[in-house]
Amino acid sequence: MSLYSNLLPVPSGILEVASSPVCYTEEIVTSSLQFSLIIPTYNEGENVQEIVKILSQLLDSIIPGEYELIVVDDNSPDGTWKLAQELTIQYPQLRVMRREQEKGLSTAVIRGWQVARGKILGVIDADLQHPPEILLQLWQEMVQGADLAVASRHVEGGGVSEWSVVRRFLSRGAQMLGLIILPEVIGRLSDPMSGYFMVRRDAIVGKPLSPVGYKILIEVTGRGKIRWIGEVGYVFRERQAGASKVTWKQYIEYIQHLLRLRFDLWPVKRFLRFGVVGFSGVFVDLGVFYVLRTVLGLALTRSAILSSEVAIINNFLWNDLWTFGDISSRQKGMGKRIKRLLKFNVVCLTGLVLNVLLVNFLFNVLGVNEYLAKLIAIAAVTLWNFWFNLKLSWRVTDAQK
Structure with a gap:
């Protein structure tokens, strides 16, 4: 049997997380885990081995055998999914999904959550701009009872490394716009644009998600049953390898997402x-x-x-x-x-x-x-x-x- 035949099947239909994972056999479904971390990728072949290695070492130190890493790749031209699948021999807790139809970071995260076995679900970028060691602090927030634990650039201990004035302005401007359009959601988050967080599965089970663009935190906060939010400061690092995917399109999609969520949440x-x-x-x-x-x-x-x-x-x-x-x-x-x-x-x-x-x-x-x-x-x-x-x-x- 080919190594690549063991790829996770891609869920279809509504973007909704169930109480148990889809596309698994009954034997696997019954074996739940404490934590599932989604790593969405696109042309991250230069980073995927390093991120898997570091995350495995960190999680082995706190919850050995009770976690899984799920790489969800959008059929990268550089073969990221192949490289990740080859790593499963060395890292048995690693699973890989290759998406050939759908595209986009937000939907990749949800599709990963749909097949995940964890009681707590998480997401981290594969480009190492999110410091992996912060994962331990986020986990502590969840252990203490948080429904959502967010890595934030805008609380004590947080910041950005080498952002230009324009990018800093756009980031803060996006947050201010969010406070105007969706104050009851954005007002709960110091860093609503963060793509590095954990959430309890129970908090989003049965909630149809409809993200636009590459950020999903706002969607989770707005539609989920989120009572307690824990935040941990982190410094956003510069990319070590590969090319940045941030464009003007992402800011337009962010505004579209705010407006859609505003309308959906309006009673x-x-x-x-x-x-x-x-x-x-x-x-x-x-x-x-x-x-x-x-x-x-x-x-x-x-x-x-x-x-x-x-x-x-x-x-x-x-x-x-x-x-x-x-x-x-x-x-x-x-x-x-x-x-x-x-x-x-x-x-x-x-x-x-x-x-x-x-x-x-x-x-x-x-x-x-x-x-x-x-x-x-x-x-x-x-x-x-x-x-x-x-x-x-x-x-x-x-x-x-």
């Missing part, structure tokens, strides 16, 4: 329900206003205030039962409901003030048509009301487990 279904409830509140407001003003003869201002409050209460009740029902059902008790109502009132009344201010600014300052200004203000305030009610009135963190 669209919940927002649509919130909009339907808000639309119904318009008719409640007008109906009550008619009764108070025309039937009962109350003053204009008093009628407007009372009708608005009735509409707010109507909207709150429907949102509490329907839009955010899954959350409020775990926050039982009249006291908590009243607390949610008061917060809802504050957010909505603040939105009303913003509506008036925005209409006046658009119409009086920018000269926008008054009806168009009103529509813009309604759209902006609807987003305001939804987002702040989601984060304040119906906070998931208040739910009783």
